[in-house]
Every structure is written in structure tokens, then in C-alpha cells.
Amino acid sequence: MSLHRDAGRVLERWKAPDDAQHRLRHLYRGHLADHEDAMRRTCAPGHLTASALVVDPEQERVLLTLHAKLGMWLQTGGHCEEGDTTLAGAALREATEESGIDGLRLLEQPVALDRHLTPCAWHLDVQYLALAPRGAVPRISEESADLRWFAYDEVAGVADGSVVRLASRARALL
Template identity: 65%
Template sequence: MSLHEDAARVLRGWPAPDERQEELRAAYVAHLSAHPDGVWKRCAAGHITASALVVDRTAGRVLLTLHAKLGRWLQTGGHCEPSDVSLADAALREASEESGIDGLRLLAAPVRLDRHETPCATHLDVQYAALAPADAAPVISEESLALRWFDFDEAERLPDASVRALVVGARAVL
């Protein structure tokens, strides 16, 4: 199964938690139907991206990265790569690379979807949650200015609406 086929399968089968998420889910499925290259950065009409909120469930906190290009606290994530065999694989790879944490465990289904504009194109982001092992020590990657643990309540007050919604969604799933 190709990454495109896996992304379409995941999105067709994902039970959206509300009407707005259902609208996005349907739009993502339509995008993939219309664009055979819809999971790749080269797709000028926009492309699927995969992200993961790293969660320390025991301590009740989430790890965010101060994104080097955007200058905002965000979850880990980014573009799909040819080596990714599934959408979940892409999200887990991004989370592992950007957090430096070994042994992350991705929840099976996405938590939510978020469509947003970036300098390169429209991102159709599929957002997962990744559980960190106890006492995980993050290591900053070249894509980050900083990494920081935020307790759930603090993260829910951050300025980025997408991050707030992801934290709320992850808490609800957990």
C-alpha cells in the first residue's frame, strides 16, 4: 500500500469528533482523490502533513517545540517523506526526530485535523498524539529553537489555536 493509499484509508475511516472536523476530513479525502501527489510537498494545491503532540501522561504535560522558521510553540511534525510507509509512520518519525526521544508510542488514530497556510503551501495536517516513556529527556533538533514541557492547563492557554485544540483533543482521548 502506498503512503497516498494509507492516508486515504486512514481519513476515510476516521470518526471525526465534531461537524467541523468532519468537514475537514471530507475535504482531505477529496483532496487526495483529486491529487495523486497530495501527500508530497511538491503538490502545489496543498499537501498532507503529519504531526504528533508528545505527551507525558504520568506528569500531565506535553512537549512543544519553538519552531525555528515560525517562531511559535508547536507540536512536532512536518512533511511526509518517501521512506514513510504510513501516515502514522510519518507522524512518529517527525516526533522522534524533533523531540530526540526514543521509545515514543503513537496512539493508533489521529486526534484531530488542522488545515493552515505556511510559507510553502497549504498544509492539511493530520495530528496524532505520541506517548513519551517515563522521564523522557528531549534533545533539541536543528528544526527547533527550543523544546519545553508545558503542563496541560498551560498549553491550553497558548496563543496558537491549533495547538490549544490539539491539547484539548489529546486530553479527551487519553
Template identity: 60%
Template sequence: MTLHDDAVRVLQAWTAPDAVQDELRRDYLAHLATRPDAMERACHPDHLTASALVVDAAHERVLLTLHRRLQRWLQTGGHCESDDVTLAEAALREATEESGIDGLVVDPDPVVLSRHEVPCGPVRPAHHLDVQYVAVAPEGAVEVISDESSDLQWFAVDALPEGVDDSVRTLVELSARRLRGTPEPAPSAGTR
């Protein structure tokens, strides 16, 4: 099975938390159906990406990265690589690389989808069709800033930094609900 096949499988099986998310899910699947290169950064103007919100072992704090290029607090994540086998593994790889934390455990089911504009590639506007997961850090985990970040910090789930956009807030809220075992719907992340 290819990464492209896995993305189709995951998105076909995923139950979206609301109608807006289900429309995004269908849009992602339509993109995958027409673009064999949909998982590659060279797919312009849009391509699928994978990210993961890193949560501490107590499920009380989230680790956000101050993205070096965008200068915004975001979850860890990014482009899929040719050796990624599944979306969940791509999200885990990105989270491990960007957090410096070994032993993360990723939930294999996506939490939410986010289609957002990015300064990526030669065609504008360009979008990341991000499939977002949650990953739990082992107890006592210590983060290490990567080259992709200006900063990396833990924040209480209910005290995110100033300027965090609604898509990150929604990811945090839905991840916290998932980890508490209360998968009730929340407002859609939609687009940013």
C-alpha cells in the same frame, strides 16, 4: 499499500469529533482523490502532513517545539517522506526526530485535523493539510532540541505558553481526553 493509500484508508475510517472536522476530513479525501502527489511536499499549493503531540508518561505535560522559522510553539510534525509507509509512522518519525526521544508510542488513530496556511513552496497561499496524532513518551524521557527548533519545552496540559494558537490548544485538549479515555467532542480546530 502506499502512503497515499494509507491516508485514504485512515481518513475514510476516522470518526471526526464534530461537523467542522468531518468537513475537513471530506476536503482532505477530495484532495487525495484528485492529487496522486497529495502526500509530497512538491504538491502545490496544498499537501498532507503528519504531526504528533508528545505527552509525558503521566499524561500531565506536553512537549512543544518553538519552530525555528515560524517562531511559534507547535506540536512536532512536518512533511511526509518517501519511505514513510503510514501517516501514523510519519507522525512518529517527525516526533522522534524533533523531540530526540526514543521509544515514543503513537496512537494509530488521528486526534484532529488542521488546515493551516504555511510559507511553503512557490504558490501562495499554500496549506498544510495536517493529520494530527498523540504520542506518549516513556517515563524519564529527556528531550533533545533539533535543528528545526529554537527551543523545546514541557508544559502542563493546563498551562500552555502565551501565544499558542487555538489549533494547538484543541489538539492538547482532545489528546488529553483521548488519553483519559473520555472521547467527548470539543470545539473544532478548524483552521489557523
């Protein structure tokens, strides 16, 4: 199965938690139908991306990365790459690369969708949760200026609304 086809299948089966998420799901599916290259950064009108909020359920905290180029605290994630065959696989790859944590376990279904403008194009982000193993110690990657654990109630003080909503959904799920 191609990454494009997997993304369509994921979005078709995903149960949106509210009307705003349902509208984004519809927009993403239309984008996939209109653009054969919707999964690649070469798709100028925008492209689907995959991210994962790394969560330590025992300590009730989330791992955020200070994005080196954007200067913002974000969840791990980014562009799908040539070798990616599933959205979930892309999200897990990005989370592992950017957190430096081996043994992350991704929840099967996305948690949320978020559409935002970046310097390269519109990102139609499919957001997952990645559970960190007990005692996980993150290691900063070259894409990050910093990497830090935050308690759920600290996220609003450092991150934008998208990350705050994602952390809130994560907390409610867990």
C-alpha cells in the same frame, strides 16, 4: 501499500469527533482524490502532513517545539518523506526526530485534523498523539529553537488555537 493509499484508508476509517472535523475529513479525502501527489510537498495547492503531540501522561504535560523558521510553539511534525509508507509512521518519525525521545508510542488513530497556510503551501495536517516513556528527556533538534514541556493549562499562553485544541483533545482522551 502506498502512502497516498494509506492516507485515504486512515481518513476513510477515522471517526471525526464533530462537524468541523467531519468537513475537514471530507476536504482531505477530496484533495487526495484530486491530486496523486497530495502527500508530497511538490503539490502546489497543498499537501497532507503528519504531526504528533508528544504527551507525558504521568506528569500531565505536553512537549512543544519552538519552530525555528516560524517562531511559534507547535507540536512535532511536518512533511511526509520519500521513505514514509504510512501517515502514522511519518508522524512517529517526525516526533522522534524533533523531540529526540526514543521509545515514543503513537496512538493508532489520529486525534484531529487541522488545515493551515504555511510559507510553502496549505498544510492538511493529520494530528496524532505520541506517549512519551517514563522519564523521557527531550533533546533539541536543528529544526527547533527550543523544546519544552508545558502543563495542559499553560498551552493557551504560548501556542495558537490549533495547538490549544489539540492539547485539549489529548487531555480528554487520556
